[in-house]
Amino acid sequence: MKNMTKQRSVALHTLGCKLNFSETSTLTRLLEQEGFEKKAFDDVADVYVINTCSVTDNADKECRQIVRRIQRNAPDSFIVITGCYAQLKPNEIAAIPGVDLVLGAAEKFNIVQHLQQLTKTTGNATICSCDIDDVTGFNSAFSINDRTRTFLKVQDGCDYNCSFCTIPMARGISRSDTITSVLANAETIAQNGIKEIVLTGVNLGDFGKGPDGKKRKENFFQLIQALDEIQGIERFRISSIEPNLLTNEIIQFVASSNKFMPHFHIPLQSGSNAILGLMRRRYQRELYQEKVATIKAQIPHCAIGVDVIVGFPGETDTHFKETHDFLHQLDISYLHVFTYSERPNTLAVNLPGAIPISIRNERNKILRNLSFKKLQYFTAQHTGTTRKVLFEDANKNGMMEGYTDNYIRIQTPYRKEWANNIIDWTI
Structure with missing residues (x-):
């Protein structure tokens, strides 16, 4: 042995x-x-x-x-x-x-x-x-020396019980780090010369619950206010936030901050209220539309990413068309499209109206095509403008890449002196 x-x-x-x-x-x-x-x-x-x-x-x-x-x-x-x-x-x-x-x-x-x-x-x-x-404790985590930006875990678990999701069973109750601990981790990251922190969690907007799941006198808005004061970190991103937890004060703060990037990723999952109900989501499409409009009114150049699921049980052609048309008219930048797959022990497994795999895949393809067009349009809107790009160190066949503040990917011939540096770039 x-x-x-x-x-x-x-x-x-x-x-x-x-x-x-x-x-x-x-x-x-x-x-x-x-x-x-x-x-x-x-x-x-x-x-x-x-x-x-x-x-x-x-x-x-x-x-x-x-x-x-x-x-x-x-x-x-x-x-x-x-x-x-x-x-x-x-x-x-x-x-x-x-x-x-x-x-x-x-x-x-x-x-x-x-x-x-x-x-x-x-x-x-x-x-x-x-x-x-x-699973009740909170273990802080962050990446260092892996890439130009760092993923900093500030929250874990989820108290929502969306009918398609296994995460509460896999990660337990919603619980968070303390603001004091997050700031200490951010300072450690800054000392390692990293320029950008991406805040991560299962349900970031629910930040503020202790390891026992009980609410502290802290919330996500207070966290980002505190992080904005950290010296040495030039950029922060919010990885993903539920539309019902994305408050107007958070949007206003990002609009006025020099460090929090003009970029939101907001899960939608469906553009049909009927399907949102079956999914047990905590909002309807009207709230989502209102959040997008609020962001664009205050930060016109903001990137908005969207998660969406296709082929959920009971999603008829009419429901899918609702989702497609809703996304088409929204001023968003790109989509992350997920094909629904049955997960054991979720409520959705027992819902009637299973969608054939071939139809699920076709719907996925349609929305990915829409995402491509959305991203092209969003990028074209910024042609000729100068934005700040943080370039990564990886040399990929003589090329390097980075992202603008509003998450437009830029590729250019590799230059060592640009790695992990923020460069003014005309798109």
Whole structure:
């Protein structure tokens, strides 16, 4: 039997969202502090850690494919699975040949202790704490040395129970960091020379609940006001915020701030009130329309991204046309389009009117085409204007890229002196 006493190299891989990315980076630092050497995921390592997503069935499949690939390339290595898939389906993962350890949400950040006790076996993996009721603490996380911008986790979990969503089952109740702790993390990030922080969470606008889920005397508006005063960070972005939690005072603050970028990502999910009701969303399309209008009135150059789900149970052609036409007339910049997939233990699984996969895929294609046109139009509106671009360090075949303050992607021949610097750029 092989144990971890002399196994000192680790490779980590992230599936899913910005929140997962921030947590993987923090796990990397925890392991490096204990003497583990970080390796690229394609290299042979003693330990492989996969931080999983389970928003769609594809994310589950991708995890299983990666495990098989590791088994072929490094059959004697330890494989650890954590993240949302691990929390939701620990027994399913434990049965995958080659997996040694499954860490639920409550044990993810105790990975070092678990690795010290791990022994390679040929049987099922060890499963550690996948009872969602155990998930009450808050673990702050942020990425450093991974890219020009940093994802800073300030909130976790969700108290909403949208009928399609597994996140409350995978991440537990809504809970947040304190403003004091967030500011300390932001100062650490600033000391590392990083120019932009992206605030991440499951339900950012719900910021202010403690590890026990009880409301503190803090809220998201107070958080962004405090962050605006941090020295050394030049740009902040709000990764995603629910339309019913995006208050007018937040919009007004971003409009007047030099540090918070003119960029909102606001989940819609459907442009049909009937479908929004079936989804158990906490708003109707009229509120969404009002938020977009308020943003554009105060910040005309603001980028607005939209999440939308197609093929939800009961979504007729008429409902889909409502969504398409609603998005078409909205002054938004781009879409993230998700094809509905059945998730076990969600309310939506039992709804009537399942949509054939071929129709779901066709609707996805239609909205992705709309997104392409929206982004082209938004970019064209800014042709000839000069905006500030933060360029990333990656040299991609002699090219580099960066984003304007309002999230227009810019590509140009690589220049080392521009990396991690903000450049005035005429579009």
